Amino acid sequence: MDIVAELLNxxxxxxxxxxxxxxxxxxxxxxxxxxxxxNTGKAYVIxxxxxxxxxxxxxxxxxxxxxxxxxxxxGIIAVDPxxxxxxxxxxxxxxxxNELTMDDGVFIRSMATRGSLGGMSRKTAxxxxxxxxxxxxxxxxxxxxxxxxxxxxxxxxxxxxxxxxPGLGDDIQAIKAGILEIGDVFAINKADREGVERLNxxxxxxxxxxxxxxxxxxxxMRTVASQNQGVVELVDAIEDHSTFLTQSGMLxxxxxxxxxxxxxxxxxxxxxxxLMKKVAGSKFxxxxxxxxxxxxxxxxxxxxxxxxxxx
Amino acid sequence: xxxxIRVLVAKPGLDGHDRxxxxxxxxxxxxxxxxxxxxxxxxxxxxxxxxxQEDVNVVALSLLSGAHNTLFPRIVEMMKAKGLDxxxxxGGVIPDADIPGLKAAGIAEVFTPGTxxxxxxxxxxxxxx
Numbered sequence: 001m002d003i004v005a006e007l008l009n010x011x012x013x014x015x016x017x018x019x020x021x022x023x024x025x026x027x028x029x030x031x032x033x034x035x036x037x038x039n040t041g042k043a044y045v046i047x048x049x050x051x052x053x054x055x056x057x058x059x060x061x062x063x064x065x066x067x068x069x070x071x072x073x074x075g076i077i078a079v080d081p082x083x084x085x086x087x088x089x090x091x092x093x094x095x096x097x098n099e100l101t102m103d104d105g106v107f108i109r110s111m112a113t114r115g116s117l118g119g120m121s122r123k124t125a126x127x128x129x130x131x132x133x134x135x136x137x138x139x140x141x142x143x144x145x146x147x148x149x150x151x152x153x154x155x156x157x158x159x160x161x162x163x164x165x166p167g168l169g170d171d172i173q174a175i176k177a178g179i180l181e182i183g184d185v186f187a188i189n190k191a192d193r194e195g196v197e198r199l200n201x202x203x204x205x206x207x208x209x210x211x212x213x214x215x216x217x218x219x220x221m222r223t224v225a226s227q228n229q230g231v232v233e234l235v236d237a238i239e240d241h242s243t244f245l246t247q248s249g250m251l252x253x254x255x256x257x258x259x260x261x262x263x264x265x266x267x268x269x270x271x272x273x274x275l276m277k278k279v280a281g282s283k284f285x286x287x288x289x290x291x292x293x294x295x296x297x298x299x300x301x302x303x304x305x306x307x308x309x310x311x
Numbered sequence: 312x313x314x315x316i317r318v319l320v321a322k323p324g325l326d327g328h329d330r331x332x333x334x335x336x337x338x339x340x341x342x343x344x345x346x347x348x349x350x351x352x353x354x355x356x357x358x359x360x361x362x363x364q365e366d367v368n369v370v371a372l373s374l375l376s377g378a379h380n381t382l383f384p385r386i387v388e389m390m391k392a393k394g395l396d397x398x399x400x401x402g403g404v405i406p407d408a409d410i411p412g413l414k415a416a417g418i419a420e421v422f423t424p425g426t427x428x429x430x431x432x433x434x435x436x437x438x439x440x
Binding site for chain 2: 087114
């Protein structure tokens with residue numbers, strides 16, 4: 001099977017195999033990514049994040065159905081945590097999305113974090129590109145249930161949707177740094193519960209205090225995902241943000257930054273591998289011994305290794 | 312990166328008893344597998360499609376309703392039709408007399424009530440492709 005040609009044709013088997021190849025870092029992974037790269041950059045990427053149990057999966061299901069009714073195809077990456085002890089994982093997001101499984105315009109892939117701590121897997125951005133190249137109009141990343149500082153999603157998503165629920169804490173929670181700073185759109189889910197007015201007010205106050213000079217004020221929407229309430233309006237809000245980014249030129253700016261960061265990160269990785277190859281061996285071992293016995297210091301050791309390697 | 316064994320744990324048909332499936336899912340997680348848990352009352356179409364999208368190495372079916380002779384072979388057939396070559400195992404309340412028929416239909420092994428979870432884990436590790 002010519003996996004790249006089939007993938008670009010939208011073959012689900014090819015998409016699935018390509019994702020496994022990239023996720024497990026098989027030898028062919030780089031070649032696949034190189035070949036599909038020219039076909040990426042077309043999909044609009046939405047990140048959905050929020051605390052565990054806020055309703056991210058149910059909301060992902062409903063948002064996807066709304067996009068389908070608007071004629072868009074959707075790829076979904078659902079991330080759940082790997083156990084730090086066994087390395088195993090239970091990936092349970094599909095439970096809320098079983099109705100989408102039989103829709104040919106939707107492809108869902110569950111991913112485990114495999115040790116990554118930012119709310120996504122290290123390979124999520126590459127899987128986004130695979131779904132993008134396969135022709136999906138919208139790619140949704142559902143992060144793991146996050147606390148306060150797992151904000152990697154902003155590096156990959158065009159629009160970040162933060163899902164909150166009433167009753168999780170007092171108003172000091174709202175001014176803390178972290179996930180509340182990264183929302184382009186907020187969804188107060190389970191909005192039929194007590195405390196929704198107060199949370200809404202606190203969120204508005206938090207946004208009032210924002211001194212940054214951006215023209216986009218994050219929208220606060222209310223949903224009851226299980227009842228499909230507020231979903232049309234929520235997707236409208238995401239589309240408003242998308243339009244804002246496009247018209248203001250910010251989308252291009254963000255994507256340029258993202259490309260730059262990707263190249264830098266890959267360069268960093270490549271240099272690390274190159275360095276490890278260069279410094280490994282008995283010479284490095286004896287240098288380590290010298291430093292460990294306090295005959296040398298690590299700062300001078302690094303200097304001498306670098307001047308050796310970069311000759 | 313180390314390759315992880317991915318297992319789809321699924322309950323086909325009209326049967327809402329998922330305690331056993333959850334116990335197995337948890338044990339597989341603790342054995343270091345990535346378990347895709349899809350919940351109850353799924354059609355063979357949904358299960359085979361999920362196996363395709365998730366590119367799993369193993370499909371573990373749990374069923375207590377008595378419809379295993381119909382549903383298990385259909386899932387195996389549908390996965391084959393999609394080009395998948397997946398180790399498929401079954402569990403639940405399955406009479407001994409039905410096991411040879413299920414094996415002939417492509418179910419690699421059947422685990423009945425009382426099976427220690429270690430046995431399932433060992434079987435998967437020894438037979439996964």
